[in-house]
Structure formats: structure tokens, C-alpha cells
Amino acid sequence: xxxxxxxxANIVSTRMQDQLAYLIASVNRRLEEELAEQLRxxxxxxxxxxxxxxxxxxxxxxMGDLANIVLVEGPTLTKxxxxxxxxxxxxxxxxxxxxxxxxxxxxxxxxxxxxxIRGIAIDxxxxxxxxxxxxxxxxxKGLLESLSAQH
Numbered sequence: 001x002x003x004x005x006x007x008x009a010n011i012v013s014t015r016m017q018d019q020l021a022y023l024i025a026s027v028n029r030r031l032e033e034e035l036a037e038q039l040r041x042x043x044x045x046x047x048x049x050x051x052x053x054x055x056x057x058x059x060x061x062x063m064g065d066l067a068n069i070v071l072v073e074g075p076t077l078t079k080x081x082x083x084x085x086x087x088x089x090x091x092x093x094x095x096x097x098x099x100x101x102x103x104x105x106x107x108x109x110x111x112x113x114x115x116x117i118r119g120i121a122i123d124x125x126x127x128x129x130x131x132x133x134x135x136x137x138x139x140x141k142g143l144l145e146s147l148s149a150q151h
Contacts, residue, residue, distance in 0.1 A: 024144075031124065038120045044113065047072055047080050049121065052089065052106060052114040060093065060103030089113060 016022050036046045044052075050070040054061060061069070067077045081104060084090045089110035095101040106114065129137055 031128075035121065035124055038124075039117060042113075042117050042120070044117055045080075048084055048089065049114075049117055051077075051080065051084065051104075052110055053118070053121070055090065055104065055106040055110070056114055056118075058106070060095070060105040062095070062101055062103055066104055084110070 032046060035049075039046055039049055047070065050072075051066065054066055054069045063074065063077060063081070066081075067074050070077070072080065081090060081092075085092065087109075088107050090104050091107055092102050093105055095103050132140065
């Protein structure tokens with residue numbers, strides 16, 4: 001069953017496989033499964049890789065900012081960071097400008113782990129670039145950024 005929209009200019013399908021949200025989720029799932037499998041060999045969950053990547057510049061981040069960047073809810077992020085503290089990958093420290101605020105920083109062991117695993121995500125990105133010809137990458141990236149900004 002098809003539903004007409006905008007006086008026939010756009011046709012919107014009610015089939016799940018034709019819905020953009022489903023297609024995006026499907027591609028995301030495949031990419032995350034591929035990345036998680038490769039990271040598993042290194043003993044690092046994908047969420048921890050994202051946290052290390054977000055902290056790679058050496059600047060600490062407050063939990064709220066970190067949660068937004070790595071796409072994890074606050075309570076879940078707290079549990080992940082607790083595990084990472086236990087494993088000496090990150091540490092918590094008061095913000096020098098506002099002692100009430102706690103920042104998360106990467107430890108030297110976290111930096112070494114990040115350096116060891118960052119190539120996995122870079123390789124995945126390279127494989128995606130090879131599959132997208134010419135301007136397709138920039139077009140897709142622009143479209144996804146536009147959708148993300150509107151939401």
C-alpha cells in the first residue's frame with residue numbers, strides 16, 4: 001500500500017523495508033556488528049572505543065557531553081566509565097575551572113589502547129569510502145548530517 005504525499009511529488013511506502021529509518025538502522029546495525037566483531041578480538045567493546053576516541057585529544061569531557069558524543073544514555077555511560085576506570089583506561093578528575101564538575105580523561109593505558117585499536121575504525125571507514133563512488137560519500141554524509149540537525 002502506497003500513501004501519496006505532497007500532491008504526488010513524493011510517494012511514501014508503508015512497507016518497513018522502504019522506510020528510511022529502517023534502512024538507516026539496518027545499515028547501522030551491520031556496520032556496528034562488523035566493528036564490534038573486530039574490536040572483540042582486542043577485548044574492547046564498541047562503546048569503550050567510542051569513549052576513547054572522544055577523549056583522544058587529551059581534553060577531559062564532562063559526562064553529559066561525553067554521553068551526547070558517544071550516543072549513550074547517562075546511566076549506561078556511568079556503568080561503562082566505571083568499568084573503564086577499573087581497567088585503568090580512563091579516570092575522573094574535578095574540573096580546574098569548576099571543582100563541582102567532574103571530567104573524564106584518558107589514562108596512558110587508555111591512550112595506548114586507543115592507539116592499538118583506532119586503525120580498526122579507520123579501516124572500516126576506508127572500506128566504506130571504497131564502496132561509495134565519487135561524490136556519493138559527501139552527498140550521503142551531508143544528507144545524514146542534515147537529518148541529524150533537524151532532529
